[in-house]
Amino acid sequence: MIMSLPEEDLTCPVCCDIFMDPVLLKCSHSFCRSCLKCCWDTGLRQCPVCRKRASKSSPPSNLALKNVCEALMQDRRQSSGLAEEMMNCNLHGEKLKLFCLLDKQPICVVCQSSKLHKTHDCSPIEEARLDCKDELVSSLKSFQDKVNSLKIIQKTSVDMLKFITNQALETQRLIKRQFEQLHQVLYQEESARLAAVKKEEEEKFAAMKDKIKEFSAEVLSLTEAISVIQQQLKEDDMILLKNFKDTQNRCKSINLESVNMSGLLINVSEHLCNLKHRVWEKMLNHIDFTPVILDPNTAHPCLILSDDLASLHYLKQPGCCPDNPERFHLSAEVVAMTALGSGSHQWVVETGSNQDWLLGVASSSVSRSAEISARPENGFWTLCFREGEFRAMTSPPTLLTLSRTPKKVKVQLDYNKGTVSFFDPSDNTLIYAFIHTFTETLLPYFYTQSTHPLRIIPEKVLVTISQQ
Structure with missing residues (x-):
């Protein structure tokens, strides 16, 4: 009942405090008995609110209102006592002035001198309050960020x-x-x-x-x-x-x-x-056999792959694809599906009229969500062709002088020997070779920002019959 009434309904219009021994006038207004007496002692026996004249008889007590007000005051006294009790130590009755940093609880000065907390670091209660609030605020922000992140993931999942x-x-x-x-x-x-x-x-x-x-x-x-x-x-x-x-x-x-x-x-x-x-x-x-097959789940949204997953080209308008962790998000890159961790491998890429590309291999663990240079220290061993110039992407890049611009490039990886070599397949001329000791699996790597495709050349299948 107390919680259902606003506090202003339990306030005397004269003293603006909770009613004390409230009386009820015929006009239905209530006042503290002492407040009404003070008003009437001035000689005007009327209601202080509506100014209606009151009878000369003593006004009756408003028992219902009195009970409600007394219950409210009792509740306040209990709350005040509980708050004061909360401020005191349960063991010693002393005021809680310190905060134990090890046990994470408020203590009194007697507790600090006891064996239980004697060796513990403590701080003043006000200082601890600020520190704890800051920590909770930080946790709150972390949880809110996590919730926002999960909501984004949830939408992405849908x-x-x-x-x-x-x-x-x-x-x-x-x-x-x-x-x-x-x-x-x-x-x-x-x-x-x-x-x-x-x-x-x-x-x-x-x-x-x-x-x-x-x-x-x-x-x-x-x-x-x-x-x-x-x-x-x-x-x-x-x-x-x-x-x-x-x-x-x-x-x-x-x-x-x-x-x-x-x-x-x-x-x-x-x-x-x-x-x-x-x-x-x-x-x-x-039937053709393509030695390297592109992985569409890793392709940047602006890269368009062919149906046989053997060629790619760039499109300014990004396609509709999910923001999955395997995908390159910031640069027009894609890797092949098969990880290479041993042996010798080679594939030929037809570059044709494409004037902006990188070819080679990349470590399986390279970042897909950050734009980094395709250098060996970042897990890339690549050949670059841009603005009519060939560069081996070393640190810094090495400018290469070629007698002609090949329309095809052969990439050859010998994992065990630690070499990544690039050749002109028309006469098998070496363009450049990286030497490195590989420690993790590698993936064939492709980059382009050209609408002209890069195409992995298929190989013919040969059948050999072995007779026993």
Whole structure:
């Protein structure tokens, strides 16, 4: 009830303090009994607020208001006593004037002299209050910053969910397209193989028909010869002898050699011999192997990667992609997906008309959220082409003089020997070589701010059959 009433409703209009023994006038205004008496002692028996005349009888006490005011005063006294109790030591009853820096609690001077706190550093209570407030304010700011950071991460996470869905759909589309291309090659090869069988069937069928015609003609010829011989055998002996020479010549003119039927069947072995392997070998003509594949999750938003992740170019209007930790945020950079930690590796990049690029390798741990120079001390071993000049990005950069501007650059890494070399692949001329002892895995590195693409040249796949 006390908390539901504002304090001004419990205040006397005369003394402006909490009512003491309040009385109630007929006009419904209440006053302290002593305050009302003082006002009436001036000779005017009227309400001090509305000036209405009051009766000569003594005004009645406002018991309800009196109870509320007394409860409020009791509550205040209890609060004051509790506050005073809070300011005193529970053990010694002395005022808390010191703050123990080790135990992080207020103590009195007796506590400071006790064994419990004798060796502890202490500070005055006011000084400790300021220090503790400062520390709490610092913690509060830290938590608020953390909350703001988490809210940003939360929003980024929601955006990332949408991006993951789009990524999955786009990846599935590209997979389907590549398989459709492979299917098309297989369908074409299947059609060619079936057509070859059909063509041989027609050829062998026609050949067999010709043979049958030949057989029919020979049968007819032999049948006629048989009839002649049979007729001669029935004739008189003298007639047989007279006609013998003609009959014999006629029989000799008929070819009685054996019929050659070889090679008339379809050459099944030719069509089915290692069919899958031969088709696979033909498919290799339609398949390239790219030694380095770009990682789109690391690409700066202004870099556009090709569907096969083998080329990149710059676009001033940044694309829509999440602000994930792997991504380069400040510079138009991208790295490949496979970390190199041993052995020898090489890849050729077609630079073409691009006039602003860096190529090479970078440590896996290089910062993605800060713009730093591509130097060895920062984890970069790169070749730079800008404003028509080649530079090896040493510290400071080394200007290189080349007899011609190569349209392709071969990057060669020998991790175990600690070398990163750059060549002109047209004649394998060395452009520059870094020597360094590598301590962590490396990633193929690319940078450009040109709309002309950099393209990683695919390699042809060679098949070697090992017979045991």
